[in-house]
Structures are given as C-alpha cells and as structure tokens.
Amino acid sequence: MISTGRNAALAGRPEGLEQLRSLLDTALRALGDAALKRGGPVAPGGPEAAVAAVHEALGGGRLLADEPSAQRVTELFEAYARWAVDLTHPSAVARMQCAPTAASAAAELLAAALNQSLHAWESGPFALELERRLVRELASWVGFGAQAGGTLTPGGSISNLMGLLFSRERALKDTGAVSATGLAGRPVRPRILASAAAHFSVARAAGFLGLGRSAVVKVPVDDRGRMLTGEARRIVEGFDADEVPVAVVATAGTTDHGSFDPLPELADLAAEYGIWLHVDAAYGIGALFSPRLAPLLDGLGRADSVAFDLHKFGWTPASSSVLVVRDRTHMECLDEQAVYLNPSDDESLGFTALLGTSLQTTRRSDAFKMAATLLTVGREGMGDWVDACHEQARYAAGRIAAADGLELVADPLLTTVIFRCAGADGTPAADESALNAAVRRKLMADGRALLARTNVAGPDGTPRVHLKLVFLNPTTTEADIDALLRDVSAAARELAGR
Template sequence: MISTGSNAALAGRPEGLEQLRSLLDTALGALGDAALKRGGPVAAGGPEAAVAAVGEVLGGGRFLAEEPSAERVTELFEAYARWSVDLTHPSAVARMQCAPTAASAAAELLAASLNQSLHAWESGPFALELERRLIAEMASWVGFGPEAGGTLTPGGSISNLMGLLFSRDRALKDSGEVSATGLAGRAVRPRVLCSAAAHFSVARAAGFLGLGRSAVVKVPVDDRGRMLADEARRIVEGFAPDEVPVAIVATAGTTDHGSFDPLPELADLAAEFGIWLHVDAAYGIGALFSPTLAPLLDGLGRADSVAFDLHKFGWVPASSSVVVVRDRKHMECLDEQAVYLNPSDDEALGFTALLGTSLQTTRRSDALKMAATLLTVGREGMGAWVDACHAQARYAAGRIAAAEGLELVADPLLSTVIFRCAPTDGTPVDDESAWNAAVRRRLMTDGRALLARTKIAGPDGTPRVHLKLVFLNPMTTEDDIDALLADVSAAARGLAREAAAER
C-alpha cells in the first residue's frame, strides 16, 4: 500500500471506515463540548478572536502540511465547532440559516463519503434518480404538472439566476437563440420587473445574463415591501416598442418583512402580456408547509418558474436550493452532449444523467439530505415547525411593542420581526442609527446574541438602522425570547450610558 507518512485513509475502505467512526466520535464530542464552552450562540471576542483562533490551530504551519497528522484534524474539528455559530441557540436569530435535522446531517456524511455526482450516469445512478423524483415532487408542491422540470442549485441566488436565464431565452428567442448567438446587435431593450424590496440577486443575475442591471425596473412597494400590482401594470403598459419585458420577478417572502407580492394579480398581468413570471420563494416557501400560512402563496402554481430554499425554512444544511419550471422545455439552453459524459447511444439505452439541467458539471447530491429531513419531519411536522417560528415572531413582536425603549415596525407576516432601540428619558442618544448598529455589534462581540440589521425609513422618510430577528428554530420558547430581548435592552442602555459618560 502507498504510505503517506500519516494514517490518512479513503472513507469507503475498511481502514477508512474505522477512521471515520473514530473521527465521527471526535466530531460529535466537539459538537457537544462546543455548546458548553461557548455559553452563547457564538464564542465571545468578535472578529479578532476568530482570526486568532484559526491562527492558533494552524500554529504558524500550513494546510498542506510538511508533517501530516490526524491529530491536527481533531484539533481543527474542536476549534471549528467551538468557533461556529450555534444555530440551535435561541439567540441566534440573525440570518436565514436554519439548524439542520440530525437525519440531514447524517445524510451529509453519507453523501460526502460516497461523493456521488449527477453529471454522468456512472457517477451516481441512485443519486440521479433520487433528485429526479424529488424535483418531480417539489414541482407538484408548487402546483406544477408532469411537464415540469427543475434542478437543485447551490442557493436561492443561483435559483433566481436560472429562472431569469430561462425567461431571457424565451423572451428574446424571436431574434435568435441567445445561448447560440449572444445578445450583441439586438435592437431591443430587455426589461425585468421586480419590486424595490426584491433580493439583490435578481439585479445581479440580470447583470450576469448580459441583460444589464439597468434592465431591472424596480416596482414601488407598500409600507411592508409588497409590490404594488397597479404600478407593475402601469410600467408594463408604458413600455416603448423596443422594450421587451423578459420577466416579472415576484417575491414570496421578502428578506426583511417576509411579505408576499400579490401573486394572483401579477400572474394575471404576466398572462395578459405573455411575460415570464418567476417567483422568488427562497424564504417564503415555509408558508407552503403550514395550512394556516399557505394562502399567502395563492397563485404560486401560475408561475413559470419558482425558486426556493430548504436551507432557510426547511431544516436542511446548505446548499439546498431548488428551481422548478412549469415546462421543462424551457430548460433546453442547458442541453449538452459531451462525448465523454453522455454519448447519445448510452442515453438511448437509459444511461442518462442530469448534466442538461444544471449550470454545473460535477455536482454533489443535495437530494439525500433534503429527503432525510422531509422523511423524518413529515408534512405535518414541517407545518408545525413553521407555525412555531411564526408564533415566536408574533410573541416577540408583542413583547417589543410593550417594552419601553424598543420600537416595533410592524406585526410579523412570516417569521421576521423588525424593530429598533429607541431612546428613553434615561438614555439620550446622539445618533440613533449608529447606536442601533453598535448594539448589534456589542451583542455579537459578547457572544450573547446574533441579530440582523436593515434600514427602514423613519417618519421623515430617511432610512434608519433597524434590528431584525429571524425565527427559524422551532424549539425556541417564550422565555428564550424574553431573555433575548432583555439582552438587547441591556446592551442598548449600557452603550447609551457609556456614550453619555464620554460626553
């Protein structure tokens, strides 16, 4: 056997399995210890401490080690776990980043150890069929029929990019296949409509696809970030003859308010003018699992493509994103016949793969972990977990509204709560935006709480820094929320007092 000078082993071999078992013990031990040592959602110390922690593990050495050692891996695992954000901690409410189920985490280990890929039949026959079945089922969730297609992608941003890719190719087909001839020399000005509250990935995608960010027309929104359908209609009706509407991108679950664009009205508009309707349900897909919240997604089935993430509201590790398309014929720009991967005589005999559904060639199997969560939590369970997060947001909003020194922006629609620390008589503050931003940084640095921030217009229309809570942990209790809000208030008062003392 070739010796590497260490006990490195390949995961699938008997000696590798043995090592995997022992490393898994280490990893699980590190997971358990980390929570105890951290004592909060993240280790205290802020950016400097995190930089120092990585430096300490490397000890001045290099990753490509001169003297390889499995012990170093153990140290690395321990430090990684200790310095990771604990997404199961009730005060980790910053990002749309859920804690995965144990089943999906185990699925990741299996998937990584077997390292299947989806670009050739001989790279992963079972994984291929698993993704096909999962895509077909997910397409049916949103209301698409048997002609539907889709693919798993590395994230909502890429799923949005793919939805816009299909819409671009359909809208501009009359003057030649875009993927064959490119966009140069076309006497048209492509237009993509999305709301002013749409995710930034929409404009980026328009840029990447050669439409240009300038092709994006931001439709005004109401005070909760919902697209005004009348405004969208006015814009479409006002297009000059050379302006080609490529897509209307509706957001189902905006990043801040978790609000839903009016899908039925936008579907009517899209149908009337023959425009592609893409729905970014990256976050809002959670509503689909809850019988109470599902009506927020009425009209979803009339879209041409829908993007959604199970690494947000779905308890699956990233990357777990999906784009589904009502009619898979619109995915033909991805067709590829590579002699070394999918020769037609092989394909004719059933040795097919998913090269022609993806932007990627080698592609990991994300379906396994998604299936693991769905199978273990089940439909009712997913609904109950989404409802629990929604209830937490409502509870938090109620407590914020009642608290002195905290100011709620609006009742939550899904599972986000936007608020700000407001000065009270006892805590005069010079710059309220800077103060709110500092409260968030103080909580992060102390390792007490991880909150998000955003900007919302104040009474005079000037955007002000606000804080945001994103509830995705169904296990969080009302007491946990009370403790979190007490920490926020204490940090706010402490900073105000410190600033006053310096004046």
C-alpha cells in the same frame, strides 16, 4: 490512533470507515463540549478572537504541511466546533440559516464520504434517480403538472439566476436563441420588473445574463414591501416599442418583512402581456407547509418558474435550493452532449444523467439530505415547525411593542420581526442608527446574541438602522425570547449610558 496512511485515509475503504467512525466520535464529542463551554450562540471576542482562533488551531503552520498530522485534524475539529455559530441557540436569530435535522446531517456526512455526482450516469446512479424523484415532487408542491422540470442548485441566488436565464431565452427567442448567438446587435432593450424589496440577486442575475442591472425596473411597494400591481401594470403599459418585458419577478417572502407580492394579480398581468412570471420563494416556501399560512402562496402554481430554499425554511444543510419550471422544455438552453459524459448511444439505452438541467458539471447530491429531513419530519411536522416559528415571531413582536425603549415596526407576516432601540427623546436619527448598529455588534462580540440589521425609512424618508430577528428554530421558547430581548435592552442601555 488515526493513521495517515493511504489505505486508512480514504473514507469508503473498510479501514477508512474505521477511521471515519473514530473521527466522527471525536467530532461529536467536540460539538457537545463546545456547546457546553460556549454558553451563547457564538464564542465571545469578535473578529480579532476569530482570527486568533484559526491561527492557533493551525499552529501558525501551513495547511499543506510537510509532516501530516492526524492530531492537528482533531484540533481543527475542536476549534471549528468551538467557533461555529450554534444555530440551535435561541439567540441565533440573525440569518436565514436554519439548524438542520440530525437525519439530514447524517445524510450529508454519507454524501461526502461517498462523493457521488450527477453529471454522468456512472458518477451516481441512485443519487441521480433520487434527485429526479425529488424534483418531480417539489414541482408538484408548487402546483406544477407532469410537464414540469427543475433542478437543485447551490442557493436561492443561483435559482433566481436560472429562472431569469429561461425567461431571457423565451422573451428574446424571436431574434434567435441568446444562449447560441449572444445579445449583441439585437434592436431591443430587455426589461425585468421586480419590486423595490426584491432580493439583490435578481439585479445581479440580470447583470450576469448580459441584460445589465439597469434592465431591472423597480416597481414601487406598499408600506410592508409588497409590490403594487397597479404600478407594475403602469410600467409595462408605458414601455417604448423596443423595450421587451423579459420577466416579472414576484417575491414570496421578502428578506426583511417576509411580505408576499400579490401572486394572483401578478399572474394575471403576466398572462395578459405574455411575460414570464418568476417567483422568488427562497424564504416564503415555509408557508406552504402550514395550512394556516399556505394561502399566502395562492397563485404560485401560475408561475413559469419558482425558486425556493430548504436551507432557509426546511431544516436541511446548505445547499438545498430548488428551481422548478412549469414547462421543462424551457430548460433546453442547458442541453449539452459531451462525448466524454453522455454520448447519445448511452443515453438512448437509459444511461442518462442530469448534465442538461444544471449550470454545473460535477454536482453534489443535495437531494439526499433533503429527502432525509422530509422523511423524518413529514408534512404535518413541517407545518407544526413553521407554525411554531411564526408564533415565536408574533410573541416577540408583542413583547417588543410592550417594552420600554424598543419600537416595533410592524406585526410579523412570517417569521421576521423588525424593530429598533429608541434613543432618549430628541436623539438625532443618525445617533439612534449608530446606537442600533452598535447594539448588534456588542451582542455579537460578547457572544450573547446574533441579530440581523436592516434599514427602514424614517418619517422624513431617510433610512434608519433597525434590528431584525429571524425565527427559524422551532424549539425556541417564550422564556428564550424574553431573555434575548432583555439582552438587547441591556446592551442598548449600556451603550446609551442610561
């Protein structure tokens, strides 16, 4: 029986630990039952059923209830598990959202129970030191040396924002620190170069940083979404006198094709013009673990900042994102001496925290779960897992290329596969797009498969809806992929009335 009394309700107290153990038992049982009952990557029924499920789980009542009820917590657990997307299901191939290792999930539970923070020494001394150690190691992965710094962040979008923040500070420092005096009145037009295939968070970051989304100059790409360095050079050389190049943003692992911008060439260009090179390796970092794929990241160590996510390709729960910089002095704009958190006399005696590396104040310990995955899987294991996902993508591409009614766009570079269901001969492009969009929605609503979608330009340049598979589950088999593709083809035939 779960007590709602004061002593037993707090996770860290002895009575609370008993309660935690009992709730955990319930939760684990709910996870197991849900997986058996679901039979697919998500419960069937689509959006309406999800709305009804939440309503039912809460009994139509308020969350801040007049009568606390441990029973309702248990019911909520069960419903949450029943309705969770099963990231270990081989047909869950929509998002860059990996299934975490059991070790990282256990660490996450412990982190929540202990609720350490990184903004003051007394909020979590071990957690602080663990993050420092991990960040040093992560910086060495990308080839940075002893001068490097960095932080863990809530996601790739925020890691990109931080890289661009530091680039802004450096590029405009001749007219004063922007973080101190703002952008108003500066006689310059800042510019960020990013490929047309860069993640949207780059333009959004430019907006947040006061540079404006219009500061981002889209560099053309080749047919696989790789930035054309010659075009980037042409753009830089054509800037007017008041246009200041703030950063070149290279993507290592684009969201759709998993393409890698030519890092060595872009590093040369950035060095020649003294421009900050930020690499968005949010997804592509996986290549680093695989001796076979690692050459895709050659030149990474010449960047000024690198963003990458282990919650995409690193089998840890979100958030597990990283921003590392080659020279930590560029992070100085985050320095903060708050009398209530890090007084200088405490700091001089070693009672330091990580307030000055982050955009956040209270900040959870993401290093803990990341360490748990790295320790249990190991370097070789991570490489094997990445290679397994790469092989799955290649296998799926081969099957799609050979299938009637499916059209592969290109061989996979990393672990994404883009294709479409073809309409009958002569089907207008718009109808074929509608068919692909409908196939995806049908598979989601039926609870059979979760696929992503994107647009790829047709021969006349008009965008057409395509489907995308994202392989991040090393346990998926060839038979699983065959079954998934059979489901896609069957849905397309049904919807096209064939």
